[in-house]
Amino acid sequence: TQLLEQSPQFLSIQEGENLTVYCNSSSVFSSLQWYRQEPGEGPVLLVTVVTGGEVKKLKRLTFQFGDARKDSSLHITAAQPGDTGLYLCAGARFSGGYNKLIFGAGTRLAVHP
Amino acid sequence: GAGVSQSPSNKVTEKGKDVELRCDPISGHTALYWYRQSLGQGLEFLIYFQGNSAPDKSGLPSDRFSAERTGGSVSTLTIQRTQQEDSAVYLCASSLVLHNEQFFGPGTRLTVL
Numbered sequence: 001t002q003l004l005e006q007s008p009q010f011l012s013i014q015e016g017e018n019l020t021v022y023c024n025s026s027s028v029f030s031s032l033q034w035y036r037q038e039p040g041e042g043p044v045l046l047v048t049v050v051t052g053g054e055v056k057k058l059k060r061l062t063f064q065f066g067d068a069r070k071d072s073s074l075h076i077t078a079a080q081p082g083d084t085g086l087y088l089c090a091g092a093r094f095s096g097g098y099n100k101l102i103f104g105a106g107t108r109l110a111v112h113p
Numbered sequence: 114g115a116g117v118s119q120s121p122s123n124k125v126t127e128k129g130k131d132v133e134l135r136c137d138p139i140s141g142h143t144a145l146y147w148y149r150q151s152l153g154q155g156l157e158f159l160i161y162f163q164g165n166s167a168p169d170k171s172g173l174p175s176d177r178f179s180a181e182r183t184g185g186s187v188s189t190l191t192i193q194r195t196q197q198e199d200s201a202v203y204l205c206a207s208s209l210v211l212h213n214e215q216f217f218g219p220g221t222r223l224t225v226l
Contacts, residue, residue, distance in 0.1 A: 006154070006155075033214075040219060040220075041217075041219050041220075042117070042204050042206070042216075042217025042218050042220055043156070043177065043204075043217050044217070045214050045215070047218075048214070078157050088155060088156070090156075095169075098144075098163070098168070098169070100158060100161075100169070101146075101150075101156075101215065102132065102158070103155035103156040103157075103158075104155050105154055105155040106155055
C-alpha cells in the first residue's frame with residue numbers, strides 16, 4: 001500500500017496544454033518535496049513546501065501544500081516538451097532522529113510537440 | 114566530484130551471485146541514503162548513514178542486503194545470493210546535513226537473470 005498516492009499515473013498531452021498532478025495521503029508530513037526524474041538519471045529536487053496552504057511558483061510550475069499538510073498538487077501551465085519526465089512527490093516524516101522521505105509512485109508526463 | 118556518482122551504471126548477474134554497488138557522495142556531505150526503484154514504483158528507502166553510522170536500517174528487505182560506509186565518504190551496498198526480485202534501479206543520495214535537499218546519483222540498474 002502506497003503511503004503517498006499520486007495521480008494520474010500517466011499523462012500524455014500536447015504542447016501548450018495545462019495539467020495538474022496530485023499527491024495525496026492520510027498522513028501528515030512535516031514537509032513535502034517534488035522531484036523530476038529523467039530516464040537514466042536520479043531525481044532532481046524542484047521544490048520543498050513546508051507550511052500548510054503554502055503556494056510556491058517556479059516559472060510555469062505552481063506547487064501547493066494542503067492546509068492539513070497531507071496532500072499537494074503540481075500545476076504546469078502551457079506545458080513544453082522539455083517538461084516530459086517522471087514527477088515524484090516525497091513526504092518528510094521525522095522518524096529515528098531524521099526526516100525520512102516517503103516517495104509516491106510518480107506521474108509519468110509526456111508532452112508532445 | 115561535482116555530483117553523486119554510482120558504479121557500475123548497469124549490472125547483470127545470475128541468480129545466487131553476490132553483487133556490490135558503489136556510491137561516491139558529494140564531498141563534504143555527511144548524510145548518505147540508499148533507495149531502490151522498481152518499475153512503476155516510487156523510491157523505496159533502504160538505509161541511511163550519518164557519517165559512518167547507519168542509525169536506520171529498517172528499509173533493508175532481508176538479511177541478504179547490507180551496506181557500509183567508510184571514511185564518511187564512499188558507501189557500498191552488497192546484495193548476497195541475488196534473487197530475480199532484487200532487479201531494480203538502486204539510487205544513492207547525499208545531503209550536507211540531515212533534513213536538507215538530497216542530491217541523487219544516476220543509479221545502478223541491476224538485472225538478476
